Amino acid sequence: MRLEKCWFCSSTTYPGHGIQFVRNDAKIFRFCRSKCHKNFKMKRNPRKVKWTKAYRRVHGKDMTQDSTFEFERKRNRPERYDRNLAENVLKAIPKIDKIRVAREEKHHKNRMKGKKQKLHMEAVRELEQGISLVKAPSVLQKDPFLTLPKIKVGVSQQQQSEENHPMEE
Amino acid sequence: MGGKCPHRNVKKRRYSHKTARRTKFELKGDDMVYAQLNKPDEERAPLPLDEDLPGMGQYYCLHCDRYFSNVAVRDEHFKTKRHKKRIKQMMGPAPHTQLDADVAAGMGMPDNGPKLMSM
Numbered sequence: 103m104r105l106e107k108c109w110f111c112s113s114t115t116y117p118g119h120g121i122q123f124v125r126n127d128a129k130i131f132r133f134c135r136s137k138c139h140k141n142f143k144m145k146r147n148p149r150k151v152k153w154t155k156a157y158r159r160v161h162g163k164d165m166t167q168d169s170t171f172e173f174e175r176k177r178n179r180p181e182r183y184d185r186n187l188a189e190n191v192l193k194a195i196p197k198i199d200k201i202r203v204a205r206e207e208k209h210h211k212n213r214m215k216g217k218k219q220k221l222h223m224e225a226v227r228e229l230e231q232g233i234s235l236v237k238a239p240s241v242l243q244k245d246p247f248l249t250l251p252k253i254k255v256g257v258s259q260q261q262q263s264e265e266n267h268p269m270e271e
Numbered sequence: 272m273g274g275k276c277p278h279r280n281v282k283k284r285r286y287s288h289k290t291a292r293r294t295k296f297e298l299k300g301d302d303m304v305y306a307q308l309n310k311p312d313e314e315r316a317p318l319p320l321d322e323d324l325p326g327m328g329q330y331y332c333l334h335c336d337r338y339f340s341n342v343a344v345r346d347e348h349f350k351t352k353r354h355k356k357r358i359k360q361m362m363g364p365a366p367h368t369q370l371d372a373d374v375a376a377g378m379g380m381p382d383n384g385p386k387l388m389s390m
Contacts, residue, residue: 107369107372107373107376107378108372109367109369109372110372112372112373112375112376113376114376125300127303129300129302130369131369132369147366147367148367148371148372149364149367154375155372155375155376156367156371156372156375158375159374159375164375171377171378171379172379173379174377174378174379175378175379175380175381175382176373176378176381176382177381177382177384178381178382178383178384179382179383179384179385202377
């Protein structure tokens with residue numbers, strides 16, 4: 103019961119899922135879905151396909167350096183069983199996972215830090231460039247603000263007598 | 272009268288010629304070529320004699336994985352645009368491997384345990 107990672111998109115492949123390609127130099131390529139398998143057959147580079155983990159890692163969109171990654175690794179040398187150690191490891195796994203999730207969220211927040219300011223500056227620039235679409239230049243000279251004057255609309259109320267008439271049957 | 276024959280497919284016919292089939296199925300993978308190119312010169316064995324290959328298998332382009340019948344044809348191949356593109360590609364970053372996929376998924380480097388004593 104070993105969980106492998108897809109060669110293309112790096113997602114986890116559970117037993118009974120996906121497909122495996124063994125090349126004639128004995129190198130193994132595992133794929134989680136036919137989507138990844140087809141992309142591999144089309145000779146696409148995972149680092150250039152935006153929905154893969156490899157792309158996100160290369161372009162800094164995911165956390166790449168963290169000590170919590172060291173706990174999950176392929177161990178090519180079996181450990182002798184120790185009951186106390188196994189119990190401690192099982193106890194520590196949810197704690198490690200919680201820490202990893204918190205750090206990933208922190209990384210995402212840091213990455214998005216300058217987003218609001220950037221959007222605001224873009225909006226200001228758009229206003230400055232496009233104000234003439236809704237405000238004529240002659241009006242702009244008199245009133246050089248980037249806001250529009252409020253327009254008052256008169257609303258006439260219906261007469262009370264008409265509403266109270268019952269319908270004739 | 273007229274109409275299209277349901278079995279004759281232009282796309283299938285276009286992609287079934289020799290060059291396209293070879294490019295798709297017979298070429299070495301990028302990582303195999305990359306490993307061969309980065310091998311030090313001492314380990315590169317001379318090309319074995321093979322009567323089934325053109326030119327006894329002695330005129331070989333490693334980047335494109337092709338055999339040629341003599342030196343002149345091979346040197347002519349070295350001038351082609353496809354070969355130059357291939358050289359540029361091989362001088363770039365290392366190709367993608369399963370290790371890269373594992374690291375991107377959040378796994379650490381593999382643990383190979385202690386080094387065994389040499390006999």
